[in-house]
Amino acid sequence: MDIYARITQDHDAARESIEQLKATTPRAVKTRKELFRNLKLDLWAHHKVEEAVFYAYLRDTTDMNSEAYEGLNEHHVINGLIEELDTFPVDSEEWGVKFGALSEIVDHHLKEEEDEFFKKAKKILSADAAKLMGERFDARKKVVLAAISPLDADLIRSA
Numbered sequence: 001m002d003i004y005a006r007i008t009q010d011h012d013a014a015r016e017s018i019e020q021l022k023a024t025t026p027r028a029v030k031t032r033k034e035l036f037r038n039l040k041l042d043l044w045a046h047h048k049v050e051e052a053v054f055y056a057y058l059r060d061t062t063d064m065n066s067e068a069y070e071g072l073n074e075h076h077v078i079n080g081l082i083e084e085l086d087t088f089p090v091d092s093e094e095w096g097v098k099f100g101a102l103s104e105i106v107d108h109h110l111k112e113e114e115d116e117f118f119k120k121a122k123k124i125l126s127a128d129a130a131k132l133m134g135e136r137f138d139a140r141k142k143v144v145l146a147a148i149s150p151l152d153a154d155l156i157r158s159a
């Protein structure tokens with residue numbers, strides 16, 4: 001899977017989680033918590049790996065400096081909004097409002113990457129290079145996601 005397909009796979013998963021969250025009511029506390037936790041960890045890991053694998057390369061090899069910084073800044077804003085959301089109960093009005101803002105900025109960001117970033121990257125990356133980058137992205141994503149996922153408490157209790 002090349003880097004474009006691999007990144008899009010994560011984007012589609014994020015879009016799906018956001019749609020599922022939007023379909024929940026404030027009473028579905030458990031479902032919201034679980035869906036949001038997964039979205040949070042997956043987006044954080046996605047941003048980290050995307051920055052290290054995709055953005056870093058584009059920034060060093062193209063005139064994409066300003067776009068890359070804009071993208072990095074959006075990651076920063078999205079990560080911060082997620083952190084703020086984490087401080088409100090999922091059934092509160094604040095959570096609903098902030099989640100709406102998160103959904104909008106994530107939607108904009110993903111689309112921009114798929115439209116603008118991919119178009120520019122395709123001009124400088126050969127098919128083989130894009131495939132290798134996709135493989136590296138996938139391997140690193142697994143490591144980062146595992147590293148930031150909470151430790152299984154049952155595992156420790158039973159030790």
Ligand SMILES: [Fe+2]
Binds near residue numbers: 047071075109113
């Ligand atoms: Fe991104």
Ligand SMILES: [Fe+2]
Binds near residue numbers: 007046110113
């Ligand atoms: Fe992305």
